[in-house]
Amino acid sequence: MLTTEQIESFNNQGFLRIPQVFTPEEMDRLDEDLEFIIQTWATESMGWTGPWRKVYMDESTEKASKLISIHDLYFYSSAWMRAVTKPDLVSSLSDLMGPNIELHHSTLHAKPPETGHPFPMHQDSAFYLHQDGRYLDVLVHLDDTSHENGEIRFLSGSHKLGHLEHITQTEDGPCTPHLPTTDYSLEDTVPVPAKRGDVVVFNVFTIHGSHINQTDRIRRMVRVGYRDPENKQVAGQSLGRPGLMVCGRRPRLVGDLAFSTEQD
Ligand SMILES: O=C(O)CCC(=O)C(=O)O
Numbered sequence: 187m188l189t190t191e192q193i194e195s196f197n198n199q200g201f202l203r204i205p206q207v208f209t210p211e212e213m214d215r216l217d218e219d220l221e222f223i224i225q226t227w228a229t230e231s232m233g234w235t236g237p238w239r240k241v242y243m244d245e246s247t248e249k250a251s252k253l254i255s256i257h258d259l260y261f262y263s264s265a266w267m268r269a270v271t272k273p274d275l276v277s278s279l280s281d282l283m284g285p286n287i288e289l290h291h292s293t294l295h296a297k298p299p300e301t302g303h304p305f306p307m308h309q310d311s312a313f314y315l316h317q318d319g320r321y322l323d324v325l326v327h328l329d330d331t332s333h334e335n336g337e338i339r340f341l342s343g344s345h346k347l348g349h350l351e352h353i354t355q356t357e358d359g360p361c362t363p364h365l366p367t368t369d370y371s372l373e374d375t376v377p378v379p380a381k382r383g384d385v386v387v388f389n390v391f392t393i394h395g396s397h398i399n400q401t402d403r404i405r406r407m408v409r410v411g412y413r414d415p416e417n418k419q420v421a422g423q424s425l426g427r428p429g430l431m432v433c434g435r436r437p438r439l440v441g442d443l444a445f446s447t448e449q450d
Contacts, residue, residue, distance in 0.1 A: 188281040196282055200345030200392035201378060207275050208326070208383040212265075217328060219263035220294070220406060228256035228294060236353065236361035238306035243398065251398065253303035254296035257423075259408060266292070269326065270410050275385065276433045279322055279412055282387065286434035290314065290321070290411040291424045297336055297406075302399030304336060307370035309344075310411070311390045312352040312363035314422035319345065320414035321390035327380045328406035335405040336396040338386055339375035345389035365393065372397060 188196075188204070196202040208216065233253030243251055260267040269275075270289055279287055291314070297303050310323050331337035352363035372395050378386050388394065390411075399405045415436045419425050428445055 188278050193281055196387065196389075199340070199342045199376075201340045201342075201376075201386060201388040201394075202282075203378055203380050203384055203386045204278055205381065206383045207272070207278070207385045208269065210383065212269070213328070213383045215265045216269055216326075219265045220259070220328060220408070223256060223259055223262050223266075223294070224254060224296065227262055228254050228296075230254045230298070233303040234305065234362035234364070236306065236364055237356055238364050238367050241367045242304045242306065247301055247398070250301040251303050252298050252301060254294065254298060254404075256294050257291060259292050259294060266408075271430070271432050275324070279324070279387070280433050283320055283322055283412070283414055284434075286415050286436065287412050287432050288415040288436065289429040289432050290413050290419075291429075292408055292410040294406065294408050296404055297399035298404055299399060299402045302336065302405055304398040305395045306364035306367065307341070307372065307375075307393055307395040308352060308364045309350060309391050309393055310409075311349045312354075312422075314390075314411065314424060315349065315420045316390065316413060316417045317420060318417055319348070319389055319391050320417040322412050323388050323390060324410045324412065325380075325386040325388075326408045326410060327382055327384045327386070328408065329403070330379075330381050331405060331407075332379050333377060333397065335399045335401045335403070337377050337379040338394060338396050338407070339372055339377050340388060341370070341374060341393040342376050344393040345391040347393075348391055350393075
């Protein structure tokens with residue numbers, strides 16, 4: 187259960203660190219399975235594209251910069267399935283969002299050593315737009331974070347702005363959604379360093395980003411998205427895919443049909 191102060195702080199700032207949601211033993215198991223997933227299923231790529239790369243990195247760093255990613259870790263590991271449905275975690279989310287909570291997706295972002303990918307300022311609603319802000323993202327920390335390895339950073343109170351238009355096109359073609367670097371800077375953000383086993387929860391509209399990993403060790407975080415099932419998705423990743431109810435029930439809205447077992 188969260189305290190009144192924690193809930194107020196989340197409502198004002200749009201983010202909250204919750205310490206030690208996962209025990210060291212749970213983290214060992216998650217770590218082991220994450221390494222399996224990274225070795226077996228994940229992909230390493232240049233990461234997010236767009237003109238922001240040249241603002242955040244010099245030429246040689248930009249060329250070397252990499253990101254390891256994969257979605258939906260609970261499709262590959264039962265330890266991750268237990269993690270994303272952990273009652274202590276889910277009950278804290280319920281304190282912030284209400285009684286009914288549906289799991290939407292999860293995504294690994296691992297920043298390899300030294301040139302591990304920075305993230306430009308953005309809102310996650312640009313990747314999976316819903317009708318409103320009843321959506322929480324949870325960053326499960328596999329490693330301690332600090333300025334040196336690119337901790338998560340937030341623009342405090344920015345969730346109150348609602349969804350903003352993002353840059354998605356350049357003259358060279360489509361790019362990963364991000365906010366203009368001329369208007370939004372990492373320098374204006376609040377750093378939220380965290381420990382292995384902590385989670386950092388934020389609203390889908392909270393503007394955030396992170397610096398490059400300059401250390402000689404990988405920095406791994408798994409983002410898990412949860413929504414109020416009445417908050418329907420409008421566009422983006424995992425659109426149309428039902429999620430598990432991890433808390434409460436799915437109310438039936440006008441026009442809703444039960445899930446079919448037939449292929450479309
Ligand atoms: O991993 C990071 O540093 C940032 C991740 C992020 O921006 C996101 O998951 O939306």
